[in-house]
Amino acid sequence: MPMLSYKDVFLTYRGTAVSVKALSHFSLDIDPGEPVAIIGPSGCGKSTALLLAAGLLQPTDGEVSIAASKVTKPRFETALILQDFGLLPWKTVYDNAALGLRVRKFKRSEIRQRTEKALQQAELADFARLYPAELSGGMRQRLALARALALDVNLLLMDEPLSALDALLREQLQDLLLQLWRTSAYAQVLVTHSIEEAVFLGRRIIIMSQRPGRVAHIVDNPGMGSTDFRGEAAFYTKCQEVRAVLTAQSLKGAGVAGADVATGANADAGVSRA
Amino acid sequence: MRKLLSYLAAIAVILVVWELAALMVHSPVLPTPLATFPMLVRYAGALAPDFLISLYRVVIAMALGTVLAMPLGLAVGRSPRLDTLLAPLLYILYPIPKIVFLPVLLVLLGLADAPKIVLIAITIFFQVLVTVRDAAKAVPEASVLSVRSLGASRLDVFTNVVVPASLPELFTALRISSGTAVAILFFAEAIAGSTGLGYFIVDAWGAIDYPRMFAGIISMGLLGVALYEVFDLVEHRLTRWRSSVRR
Numbered sequence: 364m365p366m367l368s369y370k371d372v373f374l375t376y377r378g379t380a381v382s383v384k385a386l387s388h389f390s391l392d393i394d395p396g397e398p399v400a401i402i403g404p405s406g407c408g409k410s411t412a413l414l415l416a417a418g419l420l421q422p423t424d425g426e427v428s429i430a431a432s433k434v435t436k437p438r439f440e441t442a443l444i445l446q447d448f449g450l451l452p453w454k455t456v457y458d459n460a461a462l463g464l465r466v467r468k469f470k471r472s473e474i475r476q477r478t479e480k481a482l483q484q485a486e487l488a489d490f491a492r493l494y495p496a497e498l499s500g501g502m503r504q505r506l507a508l509a510r511a512l513a514l515d516v517n518l519l520l521m522d523e524p525l526s527a528l529d530a531l532l533r534e535q536l537q538d539l540l541l542q543l544w545r546t547s548a549y550a551q552v553l554v555t556h557s558i559e560e561a562v563f564l565g566r567r568i569i570i571m572s573q574r575p576g577r578v579a580h581i582v583d584n585p586g587m588g589s590t591d592f593r594g595e596a597a598f599y600t601k602c603q604e605v606r607a608v609l610t611a612q613s614l615k616g617a618g619v620a621g622a623d624v625a626t627g628a629n630a631d632a633g634v635s636r637a
Numbered sequence: 638m639r640k641l642l643s644y645l646a647a648i649a650v651i652l653v654v655w656e657l658a659a660l661m662v663h664s665p666v667l668p669t670p671l672a673t674f675p676m677l678v679r680y681a682g683a684l685a686p687d688f689l690i691s692l693y694r695v696v697i698a699m700a701l702g703t704v705l706a707m708p709l710g711l712a713v714g715r716s717p718r719l720d721t722l723l724a725p726l727l728y729i730l731y732p733i734p735k736i737v738f739l740p741v742l743l744v745l746l747g748l749a750d751a752p753k754i755v756l757i758a759i760t761i762f763f764q765v766l767v768t769v770r771d772a773a774k775a776v777p778e779a780s781v782l783s784v785r786s787l788g789a790s791r792l793d794v795f796t797n798v799v800v801p802a803s804l805p806e807l808f809t810a811l812r813i814s815s816g817t818a819v820a821i822l823f824f825a826e827a828i829a830g831s832t833g834l835g836y837f838i839v840d841a842w843g844a845i846d847y848p849r850m851f852a853g854i855i856s857m858g859l860l861g862v863a864l865y866e867v868f869d870l871v872e873h874r875l876t877r878w879r880s881s882v883r884r
Binding site for chain 1: 779780784804
C-alpha cells in the first residue's frame, strides 16, 4: 500500500478574472519510507502537489490519499517545510520547534523532551532562546527541520527548502537531510529546482511537465543513499540523464519544432480566461 | 544609557526654544520655563484631581476602543467575505471627524464622563480597526500555511500568527492616536462639565490667571507624553523579537 497516492488529480486555481490549471491528470504513488524528489519547470504545479498532500488544498478532481485514506485536512503524521521555512519571527527557537507539539496538545513533559531532542538532532540545542532573526540562513533551515523532527512524522514534505542557501551550506544540509532520513522511517517528498539536489536526495526523481503539471517522466536512482554518492561517477551520469529529460520537457513546452506535440502541451497552455 | 542622554538633550532643546520664544513674545500668556515650574509646584494640589480625572477618561476610552476594534479588525482582515461587506462602510465612516458629534453625545449622555469617554473610544475604535485590519491582511501566507500544516485550528492560527504579527501595527496606531485622544479630551472637557484638565485650563483662561492656565497646559502635555511612552514601553515588552535583531 502506498504511503502517499495521487490518483488522476486535477487542480484549478479560480481567480476573479483568470483561472489557472495547476495540475491535470497528476498521478503518483510514493511508498512508505521512500525518498522522492520532484523537479520541473517553474510554475508546473510542484508546490501545489505538496500543498495537496499536506491537506491545505483540495483537488478540483481526482483523489489524494495517505495510507489509503483520503486527505481532507492537515494530518498529524505529516510535516511540511516551506521555501522560506515558515518560522514565526515572534517565537524563540525553542517555541518554534515546539509549535507543532503544542498545537497537537501533547503533554508538557513530552513537548519538552521531544523538542530538546529535535533541537539536538538539528544542532541547535545551544540556541534555544534566540529568535529566528538572530540565526543564520542555515540555522533557520535546521530549525524548520527540527520542528518537523519533533513531530515524529511518517511523511515529510519539503518545498525547495534549501533554495535560499549558498552552495556549500546547501550541500551540508543535504547531507543532514540524508542522514536524518536514513535514521528515521519517514517517506520524503522534496520539491527542488536543483538537479544535483534531486539526484542526491531522491530514490526516484519525478519530472513534471509544463503547466498544467502531470508526471512526465520518472528517473530511477537506486544509487542514492550515501553522502559519498555526490563524488561518484554514477552521480554525474544520473545528473546528465535528468538534465536531458528536463531539457526535452522545456523544448516541448516552448513549442520548438521537432518536439513531441502529441501530448497537447501546446494546445493547452494551462491558462484560460474564465 | 545613550537613549537617556539623547532624551535629556531633547528636553534641554525644548526648554531653550521655549525660553527664547517666551522672551520674544514677552507676554504673560507665555511664561518662561523658569517661571512655569514654580507654578506647577504651586498648583500641584489643585491640578492632581483634574489630572487623575482626565487620565481616567482617556485610559478607559482608549482601552474600550481597542478592546472592541482589535478582534473585529483581525476578523475583517482575515475574512475576505467580511471585508467585502464592511470595507465600504469603513471607507465612509473612517474619515469623518468624530468630534463633530460632541454636541449630540452631550445631549444624549449628559455632561459627565460618558460623552467624553464615548467620543474618544469611537475615534480610537476606527483608528485601531483600520490599522489592525490592514496588518491582519498583510500577514505572510507562508506563516499561516506552515502553522496550518501542523494541524493548527483557526484559533491556533490567530493566537500564534495573526495576533503577534499585528501587534507592532496596533501599537503604532495607539501611539499615534494617543495625541488625538488627548486633543479630543481637551476639547470635550473645555466645552462641557467642570472637571478635568481641559476645564482647568479654560477656567484659568477665563479668570485671566495665565500662570494657572499654563500649569494646566503643561499637565495636559505631560499626560500626552506619558501615554505615548507607556505604549512604547508595552510595545517593546510584547514585541521583543523585533529589538533582538538590532543587537
